[in-house]
Amino acid sequence: MYTYDDLYTIFSEELKKQNFTKEPTELYEPIRYAISQCGKRLRPILTLMACDLFEVDIQHAIYQAIAIELLHNFSLIQDDVMDQSPIRHGKITVYKKWSPNIAILAADTLYALAYKYIVQAKVEKLPALLDTFNNTAIKTCTGQQMDLNFEKKTTVTKDDYLLMSQLKTALLFAASLKIGAIVAGAPEKDANHLYNFGVNIGMAFQLKDDLLDVYGDEKVFGKKTGEDILENKKTFLFVSAMELANDKTRHTLMQLSSDTKLDPQDKIKAIKIIFDQLNIRQHTEQAIDNYLDKGLLQLQLVDRPAKSKVHLIRLANKMIQRIN
């Protein structure tokens, strides 16, 4: 069985081999730039691991892994246009380095290319592959739209937040695993357990991301903490605090959150104090653990020997950075 590190190397080399050097330069240069940014490649590696779990040569799933990574990059580029984010992975974003129009077209092209890769499979597997891929793409858009709506909403419940995160983030992890299983010809039941494993570890991943924004080590996390607080984002921490607080504290939170005159560091500090009073850190860690446990239970149900699942379990833990 392949480890995360093995697959990271294999996948990176395969991605490099792909010919994204076509004309016009204005379109393919941003594409190459975007996909060469060194993310953790979690999603395509999940695809390859899912395939490997059924003892099928991972080369059979390599194009689908690339499709997943291209789809992911498509949504990152577009999100940066919509959020007008200048920085991603510590580097200047496509939108900022080139222009919004070039970013939109480069993203479209990545999306169309993703479909070219996903269909590089045996014909009889196409309906299941495309069904999973299409539905995920549509749901990701829905999640992104919900997220945009949250910016204008004053009350976002925890359920709203969880649904949005599932659609926008977790389902792509789920689809990555299921697609690997489909290519491997896994029984549908097992493919669905892997999908559910993915939904849960995807949720854990998102909650951990929210947690790190407030309680992360800036050196390790790679970006400044408190950004979500300053952007008044409805994170898991914020929506949980709103639900756990009494009326008075809830009122203070809302006031702080919409205050635009407050010094940024004071704002972060004040909200953090409330989070601490309400034990939001522990509350979030508990939720992450619950998602991880639910995910691992689904993985257990996959009809494969326990020892073959060890790398998936390690990767799930890596995703929430219990171990590295």
Added chain:
Amino acid sequence: MYTYDDLYTIFSEELKKQNFTKEPTELYEPIRYAISQCGKRLRPILTLMACDLFEVDIQHAIYQAIAIELLHNFSLIQDDVMDQSPIRHGKITVYKKWSPNIAILAADTLYALAYKYIVQAKVEKLPALLDTFNNTAIKTCTGQQMDLNFEKKTTVTKDDYLLMSQLKTALLFAASLKIGAIVAGAPEKDANHLYNFGVNIGMAFQLKDDLLDVYGDEKVFGKKTGEDILENKKTFLFVSAMELANDKTRHTLMQLSSDTKLDPQDKIKAIKIIFDQLNIRQHTEQAIDNYLDKGLLQLQLVDRPAKSKVHLIRLANKMIQRIN
């Protein structure tokens, strides 16, 4: 065989039946708005006509026709974002009515939905269908990027222009026809002749569009003439004039084109005088006729009785509005 009017009615009713009333409203309301705009539905009707040509029930191609129309609408919505166009088909654009972000996400969703429709076919037809659909989507993006590049370029040759128009506009007509033929199980040779027919009538359509901007009847054309001149667009008329003019006239054209202080009506008038001196109207009409003739020759090569092609020929003529 079905006429254009028959198919317009059938297609419009099928499109209305589709369920685009999902949540969130912010995403599906603009989608419904965009696809309910009354265009001529030329592309999906070409798909249905191509299917009908092989005496296969057009219901077999209805989902592919919808896919084509959704892909077309995806690109219209995005083009309007990029060009910041407030009006399309005489109505306010999605980008202007809602917001650029909503337009981008609605377009993405249309794109993903298009893939859901294109795959509603027999499994063995999926590789050919997806290959045609994917390549067209990628090439449309390339054409749009070239068009954006033209805005900044001082010299655009006629060849540059023709390549851009082929990619951005003509290939979708070609793909519409080929997809109908694939669904109908037509021989590959015939599907390719239909594709080439589509490329040529697509080019004729684009050149006619350029021509109408300068020489169209505003009442019939439905928009003001001279818009392309005011936006300094490198149309077929402009690039032809640049090639046909002597050095002195070419210099005048370039000066006029980049002049931002000139009164708009004076600018249109001055450039039109040069076009008239160079016989650009006749030159363009000749080019349109040539494309139509080349297209009809390809249609002739399709191994079907001449009488079964009459509605395709009428539609090709309608596209360049020789007859209505």
